[in-house]
Amino acid sequence: MHTLQDRIETLMWENRRSTDGFTYTLPSPELYPFQWLWDSCFHAIILSHFDVSTAKNELRAAFSRPLSDGILPHIIYWGSDTAATNWGREMRGDIINKAWGVIGTSAITQPPIMAYAVWRIFENDGDEAFLREMYPILEAHYRGILKDRVLDDRALAFIVNPDESGEDNSPRFDIQQGLPAMHSADQSLDRRLDRIREHAVCQFQARDCMSKYFAVADLPFNVILFESLGYMSKIASLLKLEDDASYFATTADNVQNAIKQTLCIEGVCRAYDLNSSQSIETITWAIFMPLYGGLLSEDEAKRLVDDWLLSDQRFWSEFPIPSTSMEESSFDPVGGFWRGPVWMAPNWFVYKGLKRYGFDDVAETIKQKTVDLIELSGFREQYNPLTGEGIGAKNFTWGGLVLDME
Ligand code: GLC
Numbered sequence: 001m002h003t004l005q006d007r008i009e010t011l012m013w014e015n016r017r018s019t020d021g022f023t024y025t026l027p028s029p030e031l032y033p034f035q036w037l038w039d040s041c042f043h044a045i046i047l048s049h050f051d052v053s054t055a056k057n058e059l060r061a062a063f064s065r066p067l068s069d070g071i072l073p074h075i076i077y078w079g080s081d082t083a084a085t086n087w088g089r090e091m092r093g094d095i096i097n098k099a100w101g102v103i104g105t106s107a108i109t110q111p112p113i114m115a116y117a118v119w120r121i122f123e124n125d126g127d128e129a130f131l132r133e134m135y136p137i138l139e140a141h142y143r144g145i146l147k148d149r150v151l152d153d154r155a156l157a158f159i160v161n162p163d164e165s166g167e168d169n170s171p172r173f174d175i176q177q178g179l180p181a182m183h184s185a186d187q188s189l190d191r192r193l194d195r196i197r198e199h200a201v202c203q204f205q206a207r208d209c210m211s212k213y214f215a216v217a218d219l220p221f222n223v224i225l226f227e228s229l230g231y232m233s234k235i236a237s238l239l240k241l242e243d244d245a246s247y248f249a250t251t252a253d254n255v256q257n258a259i260k261q262t263l264c265i266e267g268v269c270r271a272y273d274l275n276s277s278q279s280i281e282t283i284t285w286a287i288f289m290p291l292y293g294g295l296l297s298e299d300e301a302k303r304l305v306d307d308w309l310l311s312d313q314r315f316w317s318e319f320p321i322p323s324t325s326m327e328e329s330s331f332d333p334v335g336g337f338w339r340g341p342v343w344m345a346p347n348w349f350v351y352k353g354l355k356r357y358g359f360d361d362v363a364e365t366i367k368q369k370t371v372d373l374i375e376l377s378g379f380r381e382q383y384n385p386l387t388g389e390g391i392g393a394k395n396f397t398w399g400g401l402v403l404d405m406e
Pocket of ligand 1: 027038165
């Protein structure tokens with residue numbers, strides 16, 4: 001019998017590729033044949049459990065193609081133009097190759113978890129040279145985000161396309177995308193392609209132009225940002241870059257305070273649409289991200305866990321955690337993609353948040369159910385929260401995060 005760790009290691013090695021002297025991991029060879037930014041951070045964290053030097057190489061590759069403003073792109077195509085052209089619908093491939101305004105990568109980003117990933121790798125072997133090597137790239141990325149994506153008056157970062165949240169079709173963005181609660185995957189894709197066309201007209205200038213079409217201060221993005229700015233401060237301080245350390249500490253505080261002020265009411269936090277100045281009411285798993293960021297009081301955290309996570313009506317399905325609350329009219333447990341099915345990265349974020357607040361039993365149950373999903377249905381992209389059935393891409397890497405539920 002192979003242990004779960006053996007199976008994860010085999011999957012990670014099988015999905016590994018190398019191009020131009022870089023090595024990286026495909027999230028799923030059939031369906032996702034490129035390198036994705038936040039996936040690679042998850043991969044590095046998974047790999048650090050059995051091969052720290054490969055984990056470092058994963059990040060080296062993911063960070064190798066910054067955009068001109070220093071921001072790291074969410075996909076690197078690694079020269080697979082044919083794969084890119086044929087990827088998804090024909091039009092999508094065409095857009096991907098021609099409309100980003102850059103060659104070989106996309107021109108949008110994903111949740112900024114990179115500094116956390118670097119720090120986690122560093123914790124394994126204390127290799128300061130690795131920190132020194134990564135620091136300038138990270139510095140340019142976070143300064144780029146703070147410059148292009150954070151509003152002066154609110155200190156919240158905004159995303160310009162739902163894909164930047166990592167949750168491509170989450171119902172959090174339906175109103176901004178002009179979509180009804182029930183719509184097809186094609187309709188969602190069409191709207192996201194509209195954003196790319198508008199952005200091309202903007203020449204990918206986020207602050208003054210792309211933001212007119214879509215600007216959402218998303219909750220996970222901002223929680224991950226403030227936490228990672230804190231890690232930037234730690235890294236800078238270790239490298240004796242005191243000015244940088246205090247700059248990143250201050251910006252981390254600003255983002256943290258802005259989340260509390262603008263996104264949260266009595267411990268329930270939501271995304272915020274900057275164009276309509278309205279809070280986004282749709283409830284998805286993102287409601288639990290403040291636990292991961294340690295943003296709530298003990299009382300608020302307890303209420304969030306009791307009233308939302310452990311509620312059979314909302315998130316406590318047979319196999320938690322549904323990506324969208326079961327109470328939402330958009331909830332679709334099979335074909336919903338981010339509108340119902342369970343994804344492993346959210347389970348990992350919520351596990352970490354629960355541990356942080358001492359909800360060890362609930363965290364343990366989530367871990368056990370996550371393992372059960374893998375045992376039952378293998379390494380799939382998503383799972384039906386009601387039955388545990390696997391959905392979407394096969395040989396998908398995110399299940400490996402269970403190694404980091406500790
Ligand atoms: C899907 C997910 C996104 C991920 C990508 C590659 O688009 O929504 O979060 O980065 O697949 O796995």
